[in-house]
Amino acid sequence: MFFAVGLAESLGYTNPSKALKDHCKHLIKLNYNESLELGLGENLRGVILAGQSDMFRLVMRSNLPSAERFQDWVFESVLPSIMETGSYSIK
Numbered sequence: 001m002f003f004a005v006g007l008a009e010s011l012g013y014t015n016p017s018k019a020l021k022d023h024c025k026h027l028i029k030l031n032y033n034e035s036l037e038l039g040l041g042e043n044l045r046g047v048i049l050a051g052q053s054d055m056f057r058l059v060m061r062s063n064l065p066s067a068e069r070f071q072d073w074v075f076e077s078v079l080p081s082i083m084e085t086g087s088y089s090i091k
Contacts, residue, residue, distance in 0.1 A: 001028070004050035012064035023061050024054040 004027055008016035020027060030038070030047040040047060050058070059067050060074075081088045 001049045001051060002055050004048040004054070007050055007055060008058055011058055011062040011067050013058070013062065019058060019061075020048065020050070020054075023057045024050055025057070026051055026054055 004020050004024065005016045008019045011019075013019035028049040028051070030040075030049065035041070035047045059070055062068075078088045
């Protein structure tokens with residue numbers, strides 16, 4: 001799980017709230033009590049978490065150079081290997 005707003009900001013989205021709304025399908029919105037139960041602190045309001053699938057959606061739609069390097073790796077190495085061999089292995 002990732003803190004959704006922080007994730008969007010780190011990927012270079014200038015409007016993280018809009019990016020989350022436009023690209024994410026399975027965000028988890030925690031209320032104050034849930035945040036406390038998870039030990040996230042007392043000063044947090046409206047914590048939004050993003051799972052792995054939404055993290056990938058945000059990364060694949062970002063134009064930040066670091067995101068583009070990740071995209072290149074997935075599209076040029078990982079996916080072709082999976083299509084050819086049925087798996088991907090880091091050597």
